[in-house]
Amino acid sequence: MSGIRFEGVSVEYGGNTVLDRLDLTVEPGEVMALLGPSGSGKTTALRAVAGFVRPAAGRVLIGGRDVTALPPHKRGIGMVVQQYALFPHMRVEDNVAFGLKAQKAPKAEMAGRVAEALEMTGMAAYAKRHPRELSGGQQQRVAIARALAIRPGVLLLDEPLSALDAQLRSGMLAELARLHRELPDVSILYVTHDQVEALTLADRIAVMDRARLQDCGTPQELYRAPRTEFTASFVGNANLLPVTVAEAGALFAGRALELDRGRAVPGAHATLCVRPHLLGLGAGPNALSGTITEVQWRGSTHRLYVDVEGHRIKADLPELRETPALGDHVTLHFEPRDAVLLAAGVSDG
């Protein structure tokens, strides 16, 4: 059983801090997603675990062992990257056997472990093929088999599904979840910019932005009760409304809203986070009236952009019988328990 631990890890490239004092623990057997936009430092954090970047400060521990100064080949990790990086001059079975041969595993064991890894990823029938004869999804399975064959304690996945098309991606996502159930001892660090992947697969999500860890928690925690504006908008694309905290609720653009104030001090400026799909059309509690500025039909839903007192509010509504027209006057509402009050600066979703 081995987890991953970042202790104040900073990484610098030519004077720029690309990872700023990261403290994070991935428990043994846990799937931790590092979620963030490009340039947020998430891939750098993964590469620090793999040993491809050297931290300017801090320590990286794998299974309780300090690996900060160890070269990559001594760290006992499995890694899968976005572009697969299968060795083009080797057959699938030789790709999968590569780690075992490099580590001088006993010959007798080798064939069995290669077969096992290929079986696990459903690629047993392709053992004699060359990587160029496989589709993208198949190549990705081989890359996963190759990483699993050495039975690593931690598995690092760097945007493993980004190069696949949408349909394959959801299939592979289910496969990864199944693999994790079959290998309950392996800790997985999963770097992605796609919130769906993170929400689906991860036990916990670490949200990164501008080289820093912004938030960390279970998918439900981050989705229902984000702690920062960045998390709220990046995970689930929430509406962020600048409000002033009042005795019983908050004031938004001069309207009184009824909500659970929590520990916020009356009179303080805060941000109200409301998910687009939790807004309803028509009168109700916490009604917000405005003018439609944009309508997007998304199959099962309609996304409306409504201008309320100069603030752009997104609402995802179950497909409407009559498509609303631009410029129509509409009223939206939300339940008090569906909104989260964030202590933060003013920002407009």
Next chain:
Amino acid sequence: MLVHSKTGRWAAWGLFGLLFLPLFALPLLVVVTASFSTHWSGAFPSGPTTGNYASAVRGESLQALTTSLVTALVASLLALTVGTWAALAAARLKRRGKRSLDALFMLPVAVPSVVVGLAVLVAFSKPPVLLNGTSSIVVLAHTILVTAFAHQSVSAAIVRLDPAYEQAAASLGARPAYVLWRVKLPLLLPSLTAAAGLCFALSMGELSATMMLYPPDWMPLPVRIFTATDRGSLFGGSAVAVVLMTATLLVLLAVSRIRTRATYR
């Protein structure tokens, strides 16, 4: 083909023929024709014969051919080893170090080969390293001259090599030496064979530095062609030149066959 209109395409082919034929094809054709002749006084040669070849593939000419082949083989293998080693090492250096190493290796190209030949002659004519009068000095000069090309083409290939392969191998627990032998060099193989072919061809044709260095018992083919034509034996020299050309092309063809089999992408 970037030219789309029919007239444009014909014009391009016409221009190509106009430039290619007299500049490249015709001189070679003249040498081949001369090698089958005994006289050439008018516009066309006369006295067709294969006698020139009879002497071109035996005796001293045959020995010169062997000398050239051995020299070129040894020099290109040495150059490939040194050039690849330096290119792999340079890839790990910081920008400034890499640039100075690249410049150092380009030096023999920038310096006229006569100067390189003279430098090697002066440097190795006295103990402790006395090579003058041995075959080694010719091989050494050729190695110095062609290493630049090996280094440059391998460097370019290393830059294009995706570091993801190396990193994937390292993450699977492979030591750097294992990564080099099992991943990097196999992936560089097409460039290595191309570089070997280039070095071989350059060494086969090297004359100016060789002229200053060759001992009597180690006369490469280009020197033999030069001395033959210098003596006025133009047609015999042409036959030897055709032999040189054919031998080089055959070796390059063999090398290119290795290359196609080793291309994965």
